[in-house]
Amino acid sequence: MQIVIKIVRWVVGSLILFFNWVFTPRSIKRETALQATIDQQTAGLSLYQYPACPFCVKVRRAMKRNSLNIQTVDAKRCETSKKELVEGGGKLKVPCLRVEENTGEVRWMYESSEIISYLEDKVSVLQAA
Ligand SMILES: N[C@@H](CCC(=O)N[C@@H](CS)C(=O)NCC(=O)O)C(=O)O
Incomplete structure (x- = not known):
């Protein structure tokens, strides 16, 4: 059964x-x-994600549409990144945006829709400036 689920x-x-x-x-x-x-x-942002997760794909597509060159971190295959996500964000769930402010303060944002809104708002503000 396990093998069927994997396939x-x-x-x-x-x-x-x-x-x-x-x-x-x-x-x-x-x-x-x-x-x-x-x-x-956006240099202080990094997206913890799984390559084939549909919610992560949704966020990566929004990044592509908006030409955001944000670092992506593979929390599926890389054990170190997985550990960073769990210890920093509090749970193993993707996508998660790590936001490092200029002050050095770090926030971890879960939920694809929230991440996309945050990124699009940031772009709008910068474009309007
Ligand atoms: N509502 C969340 C759903 C995210 C979600 O369910 N992510 C799955 C991967 S597709 C997850 O992280 N599951 C936990 C795990 O794989 O350990 C969103 O829109 O970001």
């Missing part, structure tokens, strides 16, 4: 990655200076 998970995960690849969203193009500002303002 089903692998097939579903592969389909998610395949369709994500086929329907990759277009990245927004910005002036170099604005993109540099956004890169600088």
